[in-house]
Amino acid sequence: MTTILLTGASRGIGAACLDALRAAGATILAQSTRDGLAADFAQPGVAEDLWTRALAEAGGRIDVLVNNAGVFEANPIDAPHEDWVAGWERTMRINLTAAAELSRLAVLHWREGGRGGRLVNVASRAAYRGDSPQHWHYAASKAGMVGMTKSIARGYASDGILAFAVCPGFVMTGMAEDYLASRGGDKLLADIPLGRVADPTEVADVVRFLALEAPPSMTGAVLDVNGASYVR
Secondary structure (H helix, E strand, O other): OOEEEEOOOOOHHHHHHHHHHHHOOOEEEEEOOOOOEOOOOOOOOHHHHHHHHHHHHOOOOOOEEEEOOOOOOOOOOOOOHHHHHHHHHHHHHHHHHHHHHHHHHHHHHHHHHHOOEEEEEEOOOHHHHOOOOOOHHHHHHHHHHHHHHHHHHHHHHHHOEEEEEEEEOOEOOHHHHHHHHHHOHHHHHHOOOOOOOEOHHHHHHHHHHHHHOOOHHHOOOEEEEOOOOOOO
């Protein structure tokens, strides 16, 4: 049976991934604010502690890491400088640094004894398209996640370690609803040829495929789920 560590499982995409992966028969270790393995990634050292606890709970073997945890918080350019820097660093730590720490620990784990494993990073179309003037930090964090994924795929394929990224556009979660309301929902929807934002289950289906089924030759792939609102 495949054992998966999934971060950000409390709601939205993460909750949908939890359901999809469990339905596929995987054993899930879920980092969640409501239950499962609690972890506040805004605090240094928490990612390593989560990995250690998850590995112990899994009996010493984790097959797949899904980095989904993240925040989408406005950081206006005209905020006081110290506040702007604090907002930047908070988003980077939660969205990118914690994911990088977990990815590093996973790669080290998978290299031991030739185990191999799979990494799935949930990024964003913002990695390629950018985002609003209040969300430089969010776009930068997701671009970093994509670059990290490609580097891991290229660096460790010979060890049986596969790495993938998913880039959703707008997804109907609490974060997206707030953003749509603040930016004029109808105008934003007009920018999506499909005519609607994605449902979390659509992203979860892609995550499940990459975590459990994608052929090894797909390693390094970045899959878009954005209703053709950004086509690379």
